[in-house]
Amino acid sequence: MSKEPLYRFEGRLVTLSELNTLAHERASHFSDPDIRINYLKNINEFYKIGMESQRNLDEHERKKDTQNHYMQTIVAPIIGVVGLTAMVLLVLLNPFPSMFQSGVFWIVISLLSGAFAAMIPGFFTFKYQTGIRAAGAIAITVLIYLTKPKVMTSADPTQLNGITFLVSMRDTSHIEQIPIKFNQNNPQLFCEFAKNVMHDYYSNSDANLDSLTFFRKSDGLIYKKQTCREVEEKDVIAVSNFIVHLLGGERSTYLFFSRK
Amino acid sequence: MKKSLIMELQRLKKYSKDYNFFRKEIDSLQQYLDRYVDTYRHAAISPEKVSQALSISQFDILYIFSLAEQEHLIKRKFLVYSKNQDFLGSFDSNAIIPDELTNLNTGQTVDKDDFEIDLVFETIDE
Numbered sequence: 001m002s003k004e005p006l007y008r009f010e011g012r013l014v015t016l017s018e019l020n021t022l023a024h025e026r027a028s029h030f031s032d033p034d035i036r037i038n039y040l041k042n043i044n045e046f047y048k049i050g051m052e053s054q055r056n057l058d059e060h061e062r063k064k065d066t067q068n069h070y071m072q073t074i075v076a077p078i079i080g081v082v083g084l085t086a087m088v089l090l091v092l093l094n095p096f097p098s099m100f101q102s103g104v105f106w107i108v109i110s111l112l113s114g115a116f117a118a119m120i121p122g123f124f125t126f127k128y129q130t131g132i133r134a135a136g137a138i139a140i141t142v143l144i145y146l147t148k149p150k151v152m153t154s155a156d157p158t159q160l161n162g163i164t165f166l167v168s169m170r171d172t173s174h175i176e177q178i179p180i181k182f183n184q185n186n187p188q189l190f191c192e193f194a195k196n197v198m199h200d201y202y203s204n205s206d207a208n209l210d211s212l213t214f215f216r217k218s219d220g221l222i223y224k225k226q227t228c229r230e231v232e233e234k235d236v237i238a239v240s241n242f243i244v245h246l247l248g249g250e251r252s253t254y255l256f257f258s259r260k
Numbered sequence: 261m262k263k264s265l266i267m268e269l270q271r272l273k274k275y276s277k278d279y280n281f282f283r284k285e286i287d288s289l290q291q292y293l294d295r296y297v298d299t300y301r302h303a304a305i306s307p308e309k310v311s312q313a314l315s316i317s318q319f320d321i322l323y324i325f326s327l328a329e330q331e332h333l334i335k336r337k338f339l340v341y342s343k344n345q346d347f348l349g350s351f352d353s354n355a356i357i358p359d360e361l362t363n364l365n366t367g368q369t370v371d372k373d374d375f376e377i378d379l380v381f382e383t384i385d386e
Contacts, residue, residue: 005340005357005375008308010318013376026319035281042326043319046336046379048355 007047016047072118076137080116087112095229096184106148114141163231165194166217167238168257169202172247175260186228190214193228194238211241213250220254269293272327286324288314297383304337304380325381334381341376348375 006013014022023043030036087109091097097105117124117140125135128146165178180197194214214223217235237257247253269290273279279286292314297305307325311318328334340348340357348361348370359372 005372005377008376008378010308010311023319026317030281032277032281035278038278039319039323042323046322046326048353 019047020044072137076115077119080112080114080118083112084109084116094185107145110141110145113144114138117141163234163236165197165236165238166257167198168243169240170242172243172256175257182228182231184229184231188228190223190226190228190231194223194236198238212238213241213244213253214238215250215254215257217258220251220258222250268333269324269328271331271333272324274331275327278323278327282320282324285314285316285320288316289321289324304339304382305334306378306380308378322379329381332384335384337380337382339378339380341378342370343374343376345376354379 004015006015007019009019009022023040027036027039030039087105091105094101114137118137124139128142161182161184162179163182165180167176167178168174169176178197178201186193191214195212198212215221215237216223216233217237218233223231223236237254239253239257244250244253247256269286272286289310292310293305305325307318307321310316311321314321325334325336329336336352338351338354338357340351340361342348342363346363346365348363349357351357354377357372357375357377360369361375362368363370
């Protein structure tokens with residue numbers, strides 16, 4: 001076993017290997033890798049910590065580089081691809097997000113794009129107005145964040161927040177207007193949704209609410225298999241099947257009410 | 261009276277990256293050295309004591325001194341003491357410290373296991 005003297009360091013006595021550990025601890029606070037490596041090399045050179053320690057140091061730095069390389073070339077892109085795929089699915093499930101949701105989506109997409117961009121070779125720098133500069137993957141994040149498309153910053157003109165039912169239950173002379181709030185992200189069949197609304201609205205009446213036909217006001221399309229997401233028009237004509245029968249069919253019923 | 265070169269830490273500006281990174285420490289160190297080096301002329305500068313006086317990591321002081329040494333502003337010395345603080349010798353490198361040294365005060369041989377080593381720096385005059 002080799003003999004080991006002690007060195008005075010910050011008010012105590014330590015061995016060379018302890019000095020080496022302390023130096024690494026101190027150097028780990030430096031974000032700049034050049035300074036960190038130079039710092040450790042110079043301190044090792046002072047104390048001649050020896051080939052073993054130098055080898056350990058090189059191994060330590062090499063391991064760190066390998067970890068960084070692994071993170072940049074494998075983990076970050078996987079996170080990016082998986083995350084972006086998840087975002088696409090999320091958007092498909094929620095095609096009419098609120099403004100707040102759009103903002104959150106965009107921030108997440110920017111971050112994931114940066115992760116995805118980590119696997120693209122080359123060095124990208126980005127400068128925006130005064131003061132904003134970025135490089136590498138973070139530059140992609142900043143670039144994408146700042147180039148938010150207009151479609152995300154303005155209200156979707158096709159999105160319906162409310163619809164109006166024009167309802168005729170018992171006789172053709174009386175049409176009632178029922179405006180309701182509408183969530184276009186609802187995946188439910190529109191006719192089911194509309195029946196539920198009618199049930200809520202006419203809960204105290206004896207009307208036959210199960211027997212209703214719903215027409216699109218502009219062209220008379222009858223809502224059967226369409227989901228709420230596919231509803232593009234604000235006005236819906238709701239007529240009881242009794243009246244449809246009375247007026248001689250769906251087409252003539254629609255023509256009758258569309259003229260009113 | 262010759263001026264000590266350690267008073268010219270601004271020469272380290274050539275190591276711009278390191279200089280800027282340790283700018284605050286270098287400035288404090290320069291003030292400390294300006295105050296004490298000429299007062300205690302030819303006394304060795306102990307990074308441990310400077311570190312305690314300035315509340316800067318001893319490693320940071322050593323690193324700055326390593327740059328100063330590259331500029332031939334100072335020179336390192338390893339002072340070897342026994343456990344009861346008897347001075348045993350001074351060496352330019354710890355690699356050349358022998359396994360045993362004689363304590364001239366007691367006449368006894370001191371083993372390397374019982375060495376206490378202080379890394380200090382000597383000033384170099386212009």
